[in-house]
Amino acid sequence: TQLLEQSPQFLSIQEGENLTVYCNSSSVFSSLQWYRQEPGEGPVLLVTVVTGGEVKKLKRLTFQFGDARKDSSLHITAAQPGDTGLYLCAGPYNTGKLIFGQGTTLQVKP
Amino acid sequence: GAVVSQHPSRVICKSGTSVKIECRSLDFQATTMFWYRQFPKQSLMLMATSNEGSKATYEQGVEKDKFLINHASLTLSTLTVTSAHPEDSSFYICSAGLAGAGETQYFGPGTRLLVL
Numbered sequence: 441t442q443l444l445e446q447s448p449q450f451l452s453i454q455e456g457e458n459l460t461v462y463c464n465s466s467s468v469f470s471s472l473q474w475y476r477q478e479p480g481e482g483p484v485l486l487v488t489v490v491t492g493g494e495v496k497k498l499k500r501l502t503f504q505f506g507d508a509r510k511d512s513s514l515h516i517t518a519a520q521p522g523d524t525g526l527y528l529c530a531g532p533y534n535t536g537k538l539i540f541g542q543g544t545t546l547q548v549k550p
Numbered sequence: 551g552a553v554v555s556q557h558p559s560r561v562i563c564k565s566g567t568s569v570k571i572e573c574r575s576l577d578f579q580a581t582t583m584f585w586y587r588q589f590p591k592q593s594l595m596l597m598a599t600s601n602e603g604s605k606a607t608y609e610q611g612v613e614k615d616k617f618l619i620n621h622a623s624l625t626l627s628t629l630t631v632t633s634a635h636p637e638d639s640s641f642y643i644c645s646a647g648l649a650g651a652g653e654t655q656y657f658g659p660g661t662r663l664l665v666l
Contacts, residue, residue: 480662482657528593537599543591
């Protein structure tokens, strides 16, 4: 069974701080996706990383896919209150299905 | 972009009643639709996969007679929670896969179910 372990599960920081969220697995994934979800809403896709070692940037968010395609990280620079939410990594398995990590709840205090 | 809607957005029902949740792909035909359940402060757990015109495939531990899924067309899938109980209270989210889009799923906004 493929599993995705996310850490930390909860993170409370002050506005302006930097943070990194990790998504690890013992299995190789063809790609990994990162989502952000706000309370009462569905998850919204932020990025998909496909190539081992790939780095993608989305404004203040930097996503990296591990060389072996078993792990990924999300780094946020100068976090803002608007970044508050649940961050989820997900990987495909069994023809189209997605398995999700446990999620990281981020709270950015003004 | 691909838009998925869910209806209703929230529903409150009495224990023992059945509740139907609709999932629609608004601007594309979805070859596959997925149903997830999410408890507070937890991640999404896949319940079942449905393909148009065929029976849904349920994940281990999900009761198919409890959670009835009908995928009548390429734009509509429904999830019916039968004889709902308070422990079925949760956030139900559907997603739709687009042919040719690989592993990308487009998520609906979710349905909050509260069973009293």
